[in-house]
Every structure is written in structure tokens, then in C-alpha cells.
Amino acid sequence: MSKVPYEVYTEDVEALSVLSPDGEVINKDKMPTLTDDQLKEIMYRMVFTRTWDDRAVNLGRQGRLGFYAPVSGQEATMIGSEFALEKEDFVCPGYRDIPQLVWHGLPLYQAFLYSRGHQHGGQIPDGVNVLMPQIIIGAQILHATGIAMGFKLKKQKSVAITYTGDGGSSEGDFYEGLNFAGRFKLPVIFFVQNNGYAITTPFAKQTAAKSIAHKAIAAGIPGVKVDGMDIFAVIRAVQEAAERGRNGEGATLIEAVTYRFRPHSLSDDASKYRSKEEEGQWNEKDPIARLAKYLEKKGLWTEEDTLRVREEAKATVNEQIKKAEQTEKMTISGLIDTMFEVTPKHLEEQKADFE
Amino acid sequence: MAQMNMKEAIRDAMRVELNRDPNVLIFGEDVGNVGGVFRVTEGLQKDFGEDRVFDTPLAESAIGGLAVGLGIQGFRPIAEIQFIGFIFEALDQIVIQAARMRWRSGGKYNAPIVFRTPFGGGVKAAELHTDSLEGLIAQSPGIKVVIPSNPYDAKGLLIASIRDNDPVFFMEHLNLYHAFRAEVPEGEYTVELGKANVVREGSDVTIVTYGLMVHTAVKAAEQLEKEGIKVEVIDLRTVSPIDIDTVMESVKKTNRVIVLQEAQKSAGVAAEVIAQINEKGILHLEAPVLRIAGPDTIYPFAQIEDTWLPNPARIIAGVKKVLDF
Numbered sequence: 186m187s188k189v190p191y192e193v194y195t196e197d198v199e200a201l202s203v204l205s206p207d208g209e210v211i212n213k214d215k216m217p218t219l220t221d222d223q224l225k226e227i228m229y230r231m232v233f234t235r236t237w238d239d240r241a242v243n244l245g246r247q248g249r250l251g252f253y254a255p256v257s258g259q260e261a262t263m264i265g266s267e268f269a270l271e272k273e274d275f276v277c278p279g280y281r282d283i284p285q286l287v288w289h290g291l292p293l294y295q296a297f298l299y300s301r302g303h304q305h306g307g308q309i310p311d312g313v314n315v316l317m318p319q320i321i322i323g324a325q326i327l328h329a330t331g332i333a334m335g336f337k338l339k340k341q342k343s344v345a346i347t348y349t350g351d352g353g354s355s356e357g358d359f360y361e362g363l364n365f366a367g368r369f370k371l372p373v374i375f376f377v378q379n380n381g382y383a384i385t386t387p388f389a390k391q392t393a394a395k396s397i398a399h400k401a402i403a404a405g406i407p408g409v410k411v412d413g414m415d416i417f418a419v420i421r422a423v424q425e426a427a428e429r430g431r432n433g434e435g436a437t438l439i440e441a442v443t444y445r446f447r448p449h450s451l452s453d454d455a456s457k458y459r460s461k462e463e464e465g466q467w468n469e470k471d472p473i474a475r476l477a478k479y480l481e482k483k484g485l486w487t488e489e490d491t492l493r494v495r496e497e498a499k500a501t502v503n504e505q506i507k508k509a510e511q512t513e514k515m516t517i518s519g520l521i522d523t524m525f526e527v528t529p530k531h532l533e534e535q536k537a538d539f540e
Numbered sequence: 541m542a543q544m545n546m547k548e549a550i551r552d553a554m555r556v557e558l559n560r561d562p563n564v565l566i567f568g569e570d571v572g573n574v575g576g577v578f579r580v581t582e583g584l585q586k587d588f589g590e591d592r593v594f595d596t597p598l599a600e601s602a603i604g605g606l607a608v609g610l611g612i613q614g615f616r617p618i619a620e621i622q623f624i625g626f627i628f629e630a631l632d633q634i635v636i637q638a639a640r641m642r643w644r645s646g647g648k649y650n651a652p653i654v655f656r657t658p659f660g661g662g663v664k665a666a667e668l669h670t671d672s673l674e675g676l677i678a679q680s681p682g683i684k685v686v687i688p689s690n691p692y693d694a695k696g697l698l699i700a701s702i703r704d705n706d707p708v709f710f711m712e713h714l715n716l717y718h719a720f721r722a723e724v725p726e727g728e729y730t731v732e733l734g735k736a737n738v739v740r741e742g743s744d745v746t747i748v749t750y751g752l753m754v755h756t757a758v759k760a761a762e763q764l765e766k767e768g769i770k771v772e773v774i775d776l777r778t779v780s781p782i783d784i785d786t787v788m789e790s791v792k793k794t795n796r797v798i799v800l801q802e803a804q805k806s807a808g809v810a811a812e813v814i815a816q817i818n819e820k821g822i823l824h825l826e827a828p829v830l831r832i833a834g835p836d837t838i839y840p841f842a843q844i845e846d847t848w849l850p851n852p853a854r855i856i857a858g859v860k861k862v863l864d865f
């Protein structure tokens with residue numbers, strides 16, 4: 186099994202690509218080993234996630250969700266990277282990385298509750314190794330670094346993965362996390378989804394670096410760039426990074442070049458900062474269509490399968506949003522009681538203002 | 541005179557100052573091309589060019605520190621922190637570096653910076669987008685904290701802040717950006733920093749407040765008026781320094797005070813106002829000064845913010861309590 190090339194200097198780095206846009210494996214050496222069932226499972230998750238994203242946008246417009254950041258277009262980076270991990274591995278997400286949480290075990294209705302600003306959304310069930318989505322860009326990178334140190338100290342062969350965007354790679358926290366991970370040789374994967382924009386700011390105005398993968402050099406860790414619309418390239422890169430982590434070889438930075446088809450959030454208008462042509466070009470790289478072509482050729486997937494999964498996803502989303510809506514409302518007293526293990530006297534008194 | 545909402549008034553202040561002084565610069569995340577997530581700086585890059593109005597990479601500490609460096613070079617930066625919760629990334633640069641520049645350099649350098657940031661609840665924003673952190677900044681010496689409650693004040697206070705030779709932390713309540721329009725003079729005018737405004741006269745009780753809560757207090761006062769209770773409402777406009785003289789004049793008249801803030805109760809601006817009232821004239825009081833504020837919890841984003849935020853009913857109950865003391 187030859188390795189993903191990770192040594193980058195100042196020249197341009199080619200992104201690792203395994204699957205061509207028309208569904209051919211063009212890089213056999215780097216093709217991850219996946220059974221037919223696994224291939225179908227991956228496709229299932231991608232179609233499911235796309236449908237859920239479509240529904241979430243509608244629910245948002247109807248006022249049934251709160252803050253929601255769309256994900257369509259990023260299914261390969263999100264689902265591929267999570268798929269390459271074990272259940273014991275820890276996922277430290279940003280606000281957009283809800284699919285990774287759900288596929289790692291967070292019940293969907295809790296993701297909806299989180300969006301609606303309900304505390305229970307963040308009460309992650311036991312045995313699900315994820316953090317709640319982070320709003321402060323970059324903070325989760327340092328948490329992942331700490332969790333990875335925990336794995337190392339406990340001699341547990343697990344890894345932590347953390348996600349941010351191209352914008353997030355400009356934060357001080359990003360550099361501090363990378364540097365610590367390099368210094369302490371920690372089993373952490375820094376996964377940057379470079380979708381070309383940080384809200385309205387294009388990549389060219391974010392950094393003068395040739396790539397985000399280059400930023401690994403200064404921290405003394407390997408940096409890899411992958412085609413983020415190619416799920417096999419993503420899986421392969423994360424599998425290798427996880428293997429390095431488990432073997433005590435330390436951290437990896439992965440830059441996945443991807444695109445979100447929708448605007449940054451439900452409250453902004455992408456036409457103000459990006460062109461229709463650009464959107465069209467990226468549409469042709471749709472990670473779902475690409476994998477579908479590959480699977481159809483192998484006789485593992487049909488159009489009917491897609492329709493079936495879409496129906497199933499719609500039904501699940503409906504049921505889960507209802508469950509979220511039926512969850513008992515928070516109260517101020519309940520909020521006060523979750524501030525400390527033992528509620529101090531002044532807070533007990535403050536409850537009276539709300540009764 | 542033009543009719544403007546608060547957002548337009550703030551934009552107009554920046555336009556006036558960009559025109560007047562070539563050293564004024566605006567920068568922050570997304571403020572350039574599209575004019576920020578609330579479009580407060582919309583059109584300014586187009587009119588003043590990318591050297592004067594520009595997007596930065598996503599890095600708040602760098603935005604704060606860049607402003608400090610530019611201030612040393614004689615520029616007058618207006619640095620936008622996209623939402624209040626993200627100032628923590630920049631706090632060292634704001635409350636240590638900028639706020640101490642004059643003192644540390646023995647007066648050789650100053651930091652004529654305005655840090656602008658939206659804040660404030662009631663809009664169902666995401667976590668950490670709405671917290672009221674004015675108390676945190678107000679406790680830091682060397683920086684002024686300004687919070688306008690209406691379009692006229694917003695423009696005049698912002699122009700005064702830009703012209704101030706020391707750093708100003710300028711907080712814009714999200715719920716006031718589009719709340720209403722008011723007459724705003726064209727061109728230049730300033731509203732003095734550190735000067736409160738009596739927005740409603742009354743003789744029975746004084747409510748001291750600022751920001752969105754000025755409007756909540758006025759609503760409560762209008763209801764109390766129907767019962768014959770006359771409430772005076774004071775808008776601090778600047779929460780550091782506090783205009784205690786205006787507050788004391790009112791205290792001497794009404795002898796009863798409520799301090800109202802949206803922020804969590806403990807150790808904040810309200811506590812400071814009460815401490816100063818005690819220092820200046822406890823003998824003028826007929827009842828203990830009451831604080832109405834958010835409870836000391838994490839800000840409850842979306843789900844129950846309407847219950848959490850102070851409302852007219854809580855204020856009315858408070859007023860009756862101090863009257864019945």
C-alpha cells in the first residue's frame with residue numbers, strides 16, 4: 186500500500202484524486218479497500234445527508250430550526266472522513282459539521298434541538314465520542330489536541346479528528362493546535378474543508394499560502410491535499426492519517442478542496458460574492474453523482490435506490506423534527522440548575538424572579 | 541433631515557469620517573465587498589477603495605493587533621469584530637494592548653481605535669452572537685464603552701468615538717439595527733461621550749439603563765403612567781465612564797432608583813451604577829436601589845431568550861417594589 190504523498194514545500198501541491206468525475210478509478214494504488222456493502226452504505230449516507238440538508242433548509246425557512254449551516258456539496262469530506270474512523274475515535278466539529286456527529290452516533294433529533302437552541306441538543310449520549318458543534322472558530326482544534334494527548338497518555342490507540350474551514354485556518358488557535366500536536370506527537374487529524382469561501386471572503390483573500398496543506402510544514406507535521414469532491418480520496422487520506430496516529434507517528438493536516446452548493450448560512454445571499462459559472466463548474470464535480478456513476482457501473486446502485494433513500498430520509502427527518510419539537514421546553518430554573526454542580530445561594534434566589 | 545434606522549446612521553457616521561479624514565480605515569471579516577454580515581459597511585469599499593475599507597483573514601487577535609499597530613502609525617482604525625462572542629479571541633489586543641498604549645508609552649503613543657461589534661438578545665441568533673459583555677470591557681481601565689439606543693445618538697456617538705484619541709468599544713444592539721427610523725441630521729455632528737440622556741422625565745422613580753433596555757423601560761413607564769406613577773428614564777449612552785452627575789440629579793428628584801440591564805446580573809454595569817449612587821448620595825434614597833437584569837446563567841440562545849431577557853412586567857413589578865418599600 187503506497188502512501189499519500191505528504192511532503193509539501195513551496196511548489197504547488199496536486200490534490201490526491203482517486204475517482205474521476207465520470208466514475209472511473211484513476212489512481213488504483215490509492216483506492217481504499219471497501220466491501221460492496223461498505224460502498225453501498227457510504228452512498229446511502231451521502232444521499233440521506235443531501236436530503237436531510239434540503240429538508241433542513243426548508244425547516245429553517247419555516248422557522249422550525251434555528252441556526253443552520255448548509256452542507257450540500259461537502260458530503261464527501263464529511264461522510265468520507267467520518268467513515269474512515271472507528272467508533273472510539275473522537276470527533277471535534279465546527280458549526281457546519283453536523284453530519285459527522287450524526288454518523289458518529291448523535292441522534293438526529295438532538296442535532297435539531299441544538300439548532301433550535303435547546304440545551305438537550307448538547308447532551309451527547311454516553312459512548313458517542315463527539316463534542317457539540319463549536320461556534321468559536323478554531324476552539325475545537327485545541328480541544329482535539331487535548332483529547333489526543335489524553336489518548337496518548339492513556340495509551341489508547343485512538344485518534345481525534347477536528348474540522349474547520351479555509352477561513353478557520355487563519356485563526357491563531359489553528360496554528361497553536363498544529364504546533365502542539367507536532368511538539369507532543371499527538372494522534373490528531375486536522376481536517377480543513379476548503380470550500381473556497383469564509384462567509385464572503387474568497388480563499389485568495391484569506392491567505393497567500395499556496396495551499397493550506399503547506400501550513401503543516403511549520404508545525405513539523407505532514408500536510409496532505411485531497412480532492413474533497415472525491416470520497417475515495419478523502420477516505421484514503423483519513424485512513425492513512427488515522428493509522429499514523431494509532432502507530433504513534435503523530436498528527437496530520439488534511440486539506441480537502443470542496444464546495445458548498447448553498448450559501449454560508451440561511452441568512453445570506455451567495456450571489457453577492459460568487460458567480461453562477463463558478464457554481465455550475467462545481468456542480469459537475471458533485472460527489473454524489475460521481476460515486477453513483479462508479480456504483481452503477483459495478484451494478485451496486487440504481488436511480489431507484491436513490492429515490493428510496495430520499496423517501497426514507499424524508500420520513501426520518503420528519504419524525505426526528507417532531508421529536509425535537511415535542512421535547513419538553515427549557516425553563517429558566519432548569520438553566521440555573523445546570524450552571525454548577527451545587528447551585529449557589531444567589532442563583533437559588535434568582536429563580537424567584539422567574540416564578 | 542433624513543430618516544434613518546440605526547444601521548444606516550452608523551454607516552453614515554463612517555462615511556462622514558472616511559470623507560473628512562484620510563487616516564480613517566475600516567477593516568474586519570467580510571466588511572469589504574458585501575459590507576459585512578449586516579451590511580453596515582455596504583458600499584463603503586466601493587466608494588473609498590480597498591486600501592481604506594478591507595476584508596481581513598478570519599483572525600480576531602490579528603484584527604485587534606493590526607488596529608493597535610496602525611494607531612501607532614497615525615491612522616484611525618475602525619475595526620469590526622463580527623459578533624460580540626468573538627471578542628475573546630481579540631481581548632488581549634483590546635483590553636491590554638490598546639487600552640494600555642497611552643499609559644505604557646508614557647503618552648508617546650495612543651490607540652485612537654474604534655472597535656465596533658454587534659451584540660444583544662431577542663433576535664434568536666446562534667450561541668455566542670448576542671451576549672452582553674459590556675461589563676467585561678468596562679472593567680478594563682483605558683477604554684471607553686459606548687452603547688447607543690437610537691439612530692441619532694448612534695451617528696453622533698460614533699463620530700465622537702472615531703475622533704476620540706483613545707480606544708472606544710462601540711456596541712451595536714442587533715435588535716435596534718432595523719427597529720425604527722428617526723430623524724438624523726446630514727453631515728457632521730457629535731454626541732459627547734460620557735454624557736447620559738434623560739429620555740423621559742418623571743418624579744416618582746428613576747430607571748437607569750442603556751441600549752435596547754431604554755425602549756423596554758419606556759414601555760414600562762408608559763404603562764405605569766396610566767396608574768399615575770411617573771417614571772424618569774435615563775439612557776447612559778456610555779457605560780464607561782458613567783455619567784453619575786446626570787444620574788444623581790435624578791436621584792435627588794425621585795429618591796428611588798432601578799438599574800436595568802440586559803446583561804447577567806452580577807458584577808456588571810448595574811452594580812457599578814449602584815455603587816456610585818451609594819458613594820455619591822446614599823442619603824437621598826428612600827429605598828434600596830434595585831437591579832433588574834438577566835439571571836447569572838449562560839445566555840440561553842434562541843429557546844427561552846424571551847423569558848430570560850428583562851421585560852416590562854418585571855420592570856413594573858420592580859417599580860412597585862421600590863415604591864412600596
Ligand SMILES: Cc1ncc(C[n+]2csc(CCOP(=O)(O)OP(=O)(O)O)c2C)c(N)n1
Pocket residue numbers: 281320321322323349350351352353354378380382383384449569598600622626629
Ligand atoms: C472566532 C470566530 N470569528 C468569527 C466567526 C463568524 N463566522 C462564522 S462562520 C465564518 C466563516 C468561516 O469560514 P470557513 O472557516 O472557511 O468555514 P466554512 O463555513 O466556509 O466551512 C465566520 C467569520 C466565528 N463563528 N468565530
